[in-house]
Amino acid sequence: MHDLYDLAVIGGGINGVGIATDAAGRGLSVFLCEKDDLASHTSSASSKLIHGGLRYLEHKEFRLVREALVEREILLKKAPHLVHPMRFIMPHQPHLRPAWLIRAGLFIYDYLGKREQLMGSEQVFFENSASPLKANFSRGFEYSDCTVDDARLVVLNAIQAREHGAKIMTRTQCVSAQRMAGVWVLELEKDGQQLWVKAKALVNATGPWVAQFIQQELKLKPSYGIRLVQGSHIIVPKLYMQNKAFILQNYDQRIVFVIPYLNQYSLIGTTDREYTGDRNNVEISPEEIHYLLDVSNNHFKTQLTAVDIVASFSGVRPLCDDESDNPAAVTRDYTLALDVHHDEAPLLSVFGGKLTTYRKLAEAALEHLAPYFGDLKDRWTAEALLPGAEQFSSIEQLAAEIEHKVKGLDEHTIQRWAYAYGTRVWHFIKQVVSVHELGQSFGHGLYAREVDYLVQYEWAVTSEDILKRRTKLYLQFDKNEVQELEKYLTVLHVRGLPKEVA
Numbered sequence: 071m072h073d074l075y076d077l078a079v080i081g082g083g084i085n086g087v088g089i090a091t092d093a094a095g096r097g098l099s100v101f102l103c104e105k106d107d108l109a110s111h112t113s114s115a116s117s118k119l120i121h122g123g124l125r126y127l128e129h130k131e132f133r134l135v136r137e138a139l140v141e142r143e144i145l146l147k148k149a150p151h152l153v154h155p156m157r158f159i160m161p162h163q164p165h166l167r168p169a170w171l172i173r174a175g176l177f178i179y180d181y182l183g184k185r186e187q188l189m190g191s192e193q194v195f196f197e198n199s200a201s202p203l204k205a206n207f208s209r210g211f212e213y214s215d216c217t218v219d220d221a222r223l224v225v226l227n228a229i230q231a232r233e234h235g236a237k238i239m240t241r242t243q244c245v246s247a248q249r250m251a252g253v254w255v256l257e258l259e260k261d262g263q264q265l266w267v268k269a270k271a272l273v274n275a276t277g278p279w280v281a282q283f284i285q286q287e288l289k290l291k292p293s294y295g296i297r298l299v300q301g302s303h304i305i306v307p308k309l310y311m312q313n314k315a316f317i318l319q320n321y322d323q324r325i326v327f328v329i330p331y332l333n334q335y336s337l338i339g340t341t342d343r344e345y346t347g348d349r350n351n352v353e354i355s356p357e358e359i360h361y362l363l364d365v366s367n368n369h370f371k372t373q374l375t376a377v378d379i380v381a382s383f384s385g386v387r388p389l390c391d392d393e394s395d396n397p398a399a400v401t402r403d404y405t406l407a408l409d410v411h412h413d414e415a416p417l418l419s420v421f422g423g424k425l426t427t428y429r430k431l432a433e434a435a436l437e438h439l440a441p442y443f444g445d446l447k448d449r450w451t452a453e454a455l456l457p458g459a460e461q462f463s464s465i466e467q468l469a470a471e472i473e474h475k476v477k478g479l480d481e482h483t484i485q486r487w488a489y490a491y492g493t494r495v496w497h498f499i500k501q502v503v504s505v506h507e508l509g510q511s512f513g514h515g516l517y518a519r520e521v522d523y524l525v526q527y528e529w530a531v532t533s534e535d536i537l538k539r540r541t542k543l544y545l546q547f548d549k550n551e552v553q554e555l556e557k558y559l560t561v562l563h564v565r566g567l568p569k570e571v572a
């Protein structure tokens with residue numbers, strides 16, 4: 071017997087989980103499989119911005135920018151613990167872009183989308199002694215956007231999908247799918263085992279694999295081409311004290327962000343270069359490191375070398391091919407391709423898209439699929455809070471409550487929990503009243519209690535799932551500490567906490 075679902079979604083990046091959540095909330099039975107961990111590819115390698123994309127105005131992407139600006143406000147309300155306002159400073163470089171052009175761009179940026187919570191733009195002047203910038207930068211412009219923990223945004227959507235009845239399987243690859251008797255029959259592989267699932271409709275949200283999946287696994291012809299454009303980031307010790315980001319203009323007309331990251335670091339990125347390598351292992355190149363250090367050093371008093379780099383990460387943007395010559399100019403907008411003939415089961419493939427617009431992309435996907443499901447409920451995600459946002463008032467308030475409840479817990483961990491879990495933190499704190507009741511300590515504020523929760527409720531399996539994508543503690547953990555955690559996980563998996571609560 072094969073399970074029959076209304077919808078099968080392939081890919082556990084932001085677009086796959088976004089579509090699964092929306093569909094499950096509208097009453098469809100949903101299955102999602104991800105070949106690795108949730109968010110283990112592009113969706114954890116982003117600049118971590120929920121933004122309109124100021125620079126896309128130069129490429130006349132008004133539709134995308136407007137939609138993204140509106141989504142910014144919606145996401146601020148949906149996940150106030152995870153999405154945070156940030157001011158961005160653009161040092162003025164008159165030979166690269168004249169002041170009137172920047173002012174016009176920022177005016178459009180301020181008013182193109184609905185702006186309720188975020189401050190508008192303004193001109194700013196830098197006082198040399200107080201400014202982290204070199205003396206030749208005397209003025210600039212400041213505007214608002216937001217930051218997010220990208221991987222956790224994916225996990226929260228997956229939790230919400232599950233709470234609406236979706237079945238989510240990680241480390242499960244779809245190796246083939248074919249239309250048979252009006253439904254899709256999917257062949258899956260998990261831990262060397264073969265599984266079969268049937269669905270009335272199929273969504274291909276495989277990101278960088280979208281075209282390959284259509285050709286190889288489905289044996290069909292893609293309607294659009296895909297451009298893989300690599301983007302890399304470096305993480306360095308905090309370059310300056312201000313809690314503001316910089317948007318730096320480079321002589322090649324590109325921009326590079328420098329963003330405060332996890333209290334102690336600055337995140338510098340990104341790059342744009344055509345990519346033809348292995349999509350499973352995307353790594354920063356020496357040229358990209360050089361490029362990012364150069365842009366930073368051209369602007370800041372603090373001069374960096376490769377030795378200062380604490381970590382780096384790299385991903386590929388799965389962009390819809392619009393035949394642009396310049397990788398930086400390829401459209402960041404998304405395209406949904408519906409493949410259906412006569413009475414066959416439909417296939418919807420996602421080309422392109424931004425983290426910021428995942429919710430709108432999911433709504434558009436459901437509109438395409440609605441004709442195949444008679445009594446589909448109305449759209450609902452704009453108003454719905456993401457897990458952790460329920461009864462949330464502010465980070466400060468939640469942090470104070472955690473501190474009061476769990477005696478002896480360090481300030482850094484209190485803050486980390488408030489940001490990462492919001493009010494869902496009570497799901498693993500439960501009856502705990504002191505730090506001594508949190509179980510084995512792995513260092514840096516990670517205790518067995520949190521690890522158990524991540525394994526049981528957030529699909530975490532390996533130390534990398536926990537340290538890189540669920541907690542971001544990987545920047546602090548040394549080899550021995552990682553080994554301790556791995557030993558614990560081995561025992562935990564043998565002991566058998568339920569890995570899925572679907």
Ligand SMILES: Cc1cc2nc3c(=O)[nH]c(=O)nc-3n(C[C@H](O)[C@H](O)[C@H](O)COP(=O)(O)OP(=O)(O)OC[C@H]3O[C@@H](n4cnc5c(N)ncnc54)[C@H](O)[C@@H]3O)c2cc1C
Pocket residue numbers: 080081082083084085086103104105106107108109110111112113114115116117118119120121242243244245275276277278279283287299300301302340341384385386387388420422423424425426427
């Ligand atoms: C450098 C960089 C910076 C960016 N910065 C931002 C930003 O600041 N803000 C923003 O809004 N957007 C940003 N983006 C864009 C955003 O990150 C991507 O658009 C988004 O993450 C794409 O998500 P996805 O779900 O389509 O792809 P992915 O996250 O790659 O997910 C696809 C998933 O499908 C899985 N998969 C593939 N084949 C199979 C199969 N056969 N079976 C099962 N699973 C399969 C893969 O393992 C993968 O996890 C950035 C992108 C990059 C690269």
